[in-house]
Amino acid sequence: MKIWSDKEKLSREEIRKIQFKRLKKTLNHVYENVPYYHEKFTAAGVKPVDIRTLEDLRLLPLTTKEDLRQTYPFGLFAVPKNKIVRYHASSGTTGKPTVVGYTKNDLKVWREVIARIATMGGVTNQDTAQITFGFGLFTGAFGLQQGLEKVGAGVIPMSSGNTQKQIMIMQDFQTTTLIGTPSYALHLAETATEMGIDPKTELFLKYGLFGGEGSTEEMRAKLNEAWGIISTENYGMSELIGPGVSGECQAFKGMHINEDHFIAEIIDPNTLEVLPEGSVGELIITPITKEALPLIRYRTKDITKLDTTPCDCGRTTARMAKITGRTDDMLIIGGVNVFPSQIEGVLLGIKGIGSNYQIRVMKKGYLDRIEIDVEVINQDLLLSVTLLDQLYKEIESKLHTILGIHAGIHLVEPKSLARSEGKAKRVIDMRS
Ligand SMILES: [Zn+2]
Structure with missing residues (x-):
């Protein structure tokens, strides 16, 4: 199995070294360019220079979705507007959406991390990938499209909905890779069967790259059985980059975090204390290469655990377990x-x-x-x-x-x- 980047095979020591260097740079960047963070750090009595080791990260205050709401739309951006080349926003079920921005370099990083997770899932330049996420303000579809193109796969930007047409295109274009949510993938299989098409033998799918919502091993078994595919799960969040924070390799022992771009911690959601490796708690992510919107210690609300033991696939990056829930949907x-x-x-x-x-x-x-x-x-x-x-x-x-x-x-x-x-x-x- 191919590994996209050498950065996924570094020693733990080397990974930590890169993380620390990039963290320092990011902290200086937000301290100087985001008044909101400058004040937040000052209130917590900490300056970027106080961060002397990777573990010192825990001295810094956490960032929540509420911080993004309070600074709507661009208050946490760390670059002037003329450096922003793309905007996305998440749905605002109550009131205003959460706005995210990308510089040219942020888009480059996004393509890179998607290329890695696509490769983990088995996708190569031999594949045709059908994207069933909506193209629009949401981050999902565009990031995946560009990263898959970077791998050399042929992308079909179907967007969401239009289920019967999705099946027709899958058949006519001989789609080998399905990109979407697990629940929609099951709905597609059901629809194909209703149309008299056996998803397993009359269509061409080999891989399913699923994300956007949590999934279970039982769901994976159903998807693999219905389509005759190898399905992998990936994880992301628009506030952090979109999809591409982590992805699953074919050892199926968790999702590899792109650690040269993101630092992961696990905290107790009640005490907010950092927990030792292997403990179940809330995932906290600090992007360390983002220019436009570098959030510090972002509370994902997702419950998982981390594992840095070696993986059978040869990658050395930490893996996060399947999300078992959200602190706010418990x-x-x-x-x-x-x-x-x-x-x-x-x-x-x-x-x-x-x-x-x-x-x-x-x-x-x-x-x-x-x-x-x-x-x-x-x-x-x-x-x-x-x-x-x-x-x-x-x-x-x-x-x-x-x-x-x-x-x-x-x-x-x-x-x-x-x-x-x-x-x-x-x-x-x-x-x-
Ligand atoms: Zn692996």
Whole structure:
């Protein structure tokens, strides 16, 4: 398996050396050019010169999405507007979006890190890659497009939606690589089957590069089975660069972080203390080569753990485990902490039900109540009271034994739940 860059094979010592050098440069850059950071550092009683080792990074204050909101639109930019060559923004579900900018060099870095994760996933210049992320203000599609082109793959910028046409193009252009969210990839497979096309034998997919939403091993198994592909997961966030922060190699032991561009830490989300390697906590990322928007110790809200032990693929960069949840989507049901991804893990492990589901959380009197709509996999099942009852009991008891929650289960007809063309909305919390 090819490794795109020698930077992915450096010794731990060399990686740390590069990280420290670039961190110092970034700290000076924000201290001098971003008044907001200058004040924040001053309030915390720390100057860039106080950072003498990589570990000293923890002396610096954390940055949150709230900081970006408060400085909307360009308050955290570290370069003048004439150096910005691209803008993106994330959705603002409440109020204003979060705006990010790129210099020419930032775009170059973006292409590079995408080329690396595409290579990890198996993509070469022999491949044709269909991008089903939306081209627009979101960061996903453009970064992937340019990085894949850097690898030499032929890019089909389909954008999101138009599912039947996606299938037609996949067939006619002989697409070998599918880029999108895991939930949309499953929806595509379902649609192909409905159109009378077997996704495994009548289409040409070899690889799936998935991201944009969390996924589980059970989801991967479903995707690989439905399409006959090798699927890898990758991780990113528009505030940090977009996709390209980390990607999975084919040893499937976590996502390799592009550590010469990003420093990762894990903190306890409650005490904000840095945790030792291997501990589960919130991922904090500091980009160390960004010019336009270098955020310092950005709180991703994603829960994971880090591993720097050698990987079978030959890369030496640290790996982050699959995201097991977000600090802000953790559900507390009757005092039990549950992540929607854990519920998904249980559901996808049960035969007879589909991969689409919806979680509703509500109050019944003073008590939390969780209800889950689950699609059965075929119509016949709905006709047998015995089978339905068995299935119902199996789901209920597994959720209780594995996660410790009592959930109301509603088995619904195949394909009756809404399909998403981007990130799936799995949870509706009606308590607030
Ligand atoms: Zn690896």
